[in-house]
Amino acid sequence: MREKTEVQNRIKPGLARPLLRVEDLKLYFRTTQGIVQAVDTISFALGRTQALAVLGESGCGKTSLAKAILRLLPRNVQTYSGRVELDGVDVMSWSEERFRREVRWTKVSMVAQAAMNSLNPVLRVGEQIAEPLIVHRGMDKKSAWARAREVVQLVGVPADFLQRYAFELSGGMRQRAVIAMALVTNPDLVILDEPTSSLDVLTQANIMNVLKNIKREFEKSFVLITHDIATSSELADCVAIMYAGQLVEWGTSEQFYPKPLHPYSQKLMASVPRLREERALDFIPGRPPSLINPPRGCRFAERCPSKFFQCEQEPPMIEVQGGRLVKCWLYR
Ligand SMILES: Nc1ncnc2c1ncn2[C@@H]1O[C@H](COP(=O)(O)OP(=O)(O)O)[C@@H](O)[C@H]1O
Ligand SMILES: [Mg+2]
Known part of the structure; x- marks a missing residue:
């Protein structure tokens, strides 16, 4: 509203x-x-x-x-x-310590400029999406992956993409993955x-639609x-x-x-x-x-x-x- x-x-x-x-x-x-x-x-x-x-x-x-x-x-x-x-x-x-614990990535997150080009090439996409939960929320690996699976579906990435590496994804899918990374901790x-x-x-329009849905x-x-x-x-x-x-x-x-x-x-x-x-x-x-x-x-x-x-x-x-x-x- x-x-x-x-x-x-x-x-x-x-x-x-x-x-x-x-x-x-x-x-x-x-x-x-x-x-x-x-x-x-x-x-x-x-x-x-x-x-x-x-x-x-x-x-x-x-x-x-x-x-x-x-x-x-x-x-x-x-x-x-x-x-x-x-x-x-x-x-x-x-x-800085309190800010990192209570604000950055937990209340406010960011998709950095050109982030989709700096995904880690040697980690599966799922590991990278689950990582903020393990680091900032102290979740165990299994629950973090379950949450990652939920979030990628929100941004229109099929759940099996979690097993893939960044180079196996299109630009649009990589951008959705970095948006999922920013959303996974449920920030405001x-x-x-x-x-x-x-x-x-076309991909730009799709990404904007994803954002509109998430906002609403x-x-x-x-x-x-x-x-x-x-x-x-x-x-x-x-x-x-x-x-x-x-x-x-x-x-x-x-x-x-x-x-x-x-x-x-x-x-x-x-x-x-x-x-x-x-x-x-x-x-x-x-x-x-x-x-x-x-x-x-x-x-x-x-x-x-x-x-x-x-x-x-x-x-x-x-x-x-x-x-x-x-x-x-x-x-x-
Ligand atoms: N770490 C830095 N050290 C020095 N200058 C910087 C640094 N980061 C950005 N700048 C400069 O600050 C200005 C604003 O940059 P930036 O915030 O990246 O603008 P925009 O995102 O609008 O393109 C530019 O002149 C840029 O060169
Ligand atoms: Mg800029």
């Missing part, structure tokens, strides 16, 4: 009782060239059984946002701050990082990271647009897809081919800026067709009708 969106204050997308709330989340990396501001002060909230689509070009910080939520941090972290709340509890303040929230890229269109029948929440805007609209209840490490737009799907507000979102949407529409595709000239010393002011200004003098200053998150949020001076 859909929760009613309720913006609790002017600048932060929110819900009355969210499953996940992220507040002022920052993740910066240290490199020889300088500090990379990959996730720069992001706030949002996601309700139970809701799906959030996180959209944006490559290099905008989508994967880093996922890692920041799950605290999967590389060694070169320079700053990691803000709040990550689950069911109102600030789990970011927990020790699954983060999927580009789960349909590098799959053919098992009341899961999803964060779906993608640059495939067309397929995202089938699953998403709300949409977050990321640009250069920041959130630049937030809205429900009903609000966003028919009428994106931020000039970047509009360009992104216009770059999607549509059936039954004679329209030249709109490509966004240029590339997202480097996140080492990103431009001051609006980070999209240099590529923006609507740029004006005010864009030299950083726009605040501005609330427009219905709790929609957009980080753009045009809506002041």
Whole structure:
């Protein structure tokens, strides 16, 4: 069931009782060239059984946002701050040990970018799906396999595939297997990082259908990271647009897809081919800026067709009708 969106204050997308709330989340990396501001002060909230689509070009910080939520941090972290709340509890303040025991893979799991290509080649698929249960839930091998058998059927993999090796499966079946790995511990929230890229269109549609069924029948929440805007609209209840490490737009799907507000979102949407529409595709000239010393002011200004003098200053998150949020001076 859909929760009613309720913006609790002017600048932060929110819900009355969210499953996940992220507040002022920052993740910066240290490199020889300088500090990379990959996730720069992001706030949002996601309700139970809701799906959030996180959209944006490559290099905008989508994967880093996922890692920041799950605290999967590389060694070169320079700053990691803000709040990550689950069911109102600030789990970011927990020790790594407690976080691993009570959050990662148990309450929140993730299908990493290109995970289907990094299945272990020498272990049977079933062993890999059962493993999180043995490691994180302390289950014995037999019960773990029984549960794995249940879960693969949910995602449309025949149970006898558990005995196979990754190279014996098609791309679509491998992707279903890694989704099964993320679901096997029965988490509340699954983060999927580009789960349909590098799959053919038909397989993409099948995977999205699997996710839709799971969301509906098992009341899961999803964060779906993608640059495939067309397929995202089938699953998403709300949409977050990321640009250069920041959130630049937030809205429900009903609000966003028919009428994106931020000039970047509009360009992104216009770059999607549509059936039954004679329209030249709109490509966004240029590339997202480097996140080492990103431009001051609006980070999209240099590529923006609507740029004006005010864009030299950083726009605040501005609330427009219905709790929609957009980080753009045009809506002041
Ligand atoms: N461990 C890291 N060290 C340094 N820079 C990183 C690291 N991980 C990602 N980045 C940089 O952070 C930025 C955002 O990357 P990423 O989160 O992967 O974006 P996206 O998933 O949207 O493509 C990119 O500039 C990327 O090069
Ligand atoms: Mg990525």
